[in-house]
Amino acid sequence: MTDALKSHVEDTIAKCLRFKFHDYTPKNNYMPFHVRLLGRDRLALYSFIHSLNTTFGSSVFEPVAVSLAKEKFTFADSQHIVGDELFSDCSNAIDNIMNELEISRRSPNRTEELSLLRNSLTGEKIKRKPTLADLFLIDKNGEHWIFDMKSPKPNIGEFKGFKRTLLTWSGIAMTENPKVSVHSLIAITYNPNYPEPYKSWQMRGMLEQDEVLVEKEFWDFLGGDGAYEELLDCFERVGVSMRGEIDEYFKRFRV
Secondary structure, eight states: OOHHHHHHHHHHHHHHHHHHHHHOOOOOOOOHHHHHHHOHHHHHHHHHHHHHHHHHIIIIIHHHHHHHHTTTOSEEESSEEOOSEEEHHHHHHHHHHHHHHHTTSSOOOHHHHHHHHHTTOOSOEEEOOOOEESEEEEOTTOOEEEEEEEOSSOOTTHHHHHHHHHHHHHHHHHHHOTTOOEEEEEEESSOTTTTSOOOGGGGTSSOOGGGEEETHHHHHHHHOTTHHHHHHHHHHHHHHHTHHHHHHHHHTTOO
16 A cells, blocks of 8 residues: 555545544433443443444445555446346346255356356346445456445345345346456455454355455455555554544543
8 A cells, every 4th residue: 555545544534433423422222230330431432333333334444445446456436336237038047046046956156157147148138226336346357346345244144135136236247248257246344253264154055255355355355465454554543643532532421
């Protein structure tokens, strides 16, 4: 990461935090035992962190991902409309793949699945509700990389929806350009199981390991080797520089 990029990333993080301070009001949950035991300021901090987790995706991780990717990719965008048309036979192929995965008649195999979709680019073009990709990239070879950025601990039932989204994005991209090389992937911004490997993908029967980029693998893919560690350093520097502001903000909850 260049010094200019680091400065931009740190400014993005700081702005998100300051906006949250201005906009956030802790939930008024009556918890008398917790307050007496821990104090209002600690409960407020706990509530703030939970609220911040939902904000980080769109306010920090997505813009930071775009900034990193622009150093390597010819095009990078967040909240990108992938498209709204899909060949009818391709749509049927997606339904068949999902059905066979659900009943364990097939195992997830991205290469095979993409081949099935590419061989099903026939029939009429049907309109689909436009969906937004959290991160859309085009590399120097013209290949498309489409990411759905997810929370580190998705609900078990969500994996089926993840898989259908990835297949649909791939099918839409191929409908628009049958020759395009497309990679639709899930991105997990950090590994909650660290130092153990991230293993959630193994238990669902929907996604291959290489359909999920986790933590360092994702950030280094965007920004090159070492990007993940440099990104952590950016967060740490912002935390140190804003320590006074953070402490002052939570003082108000001590009474």
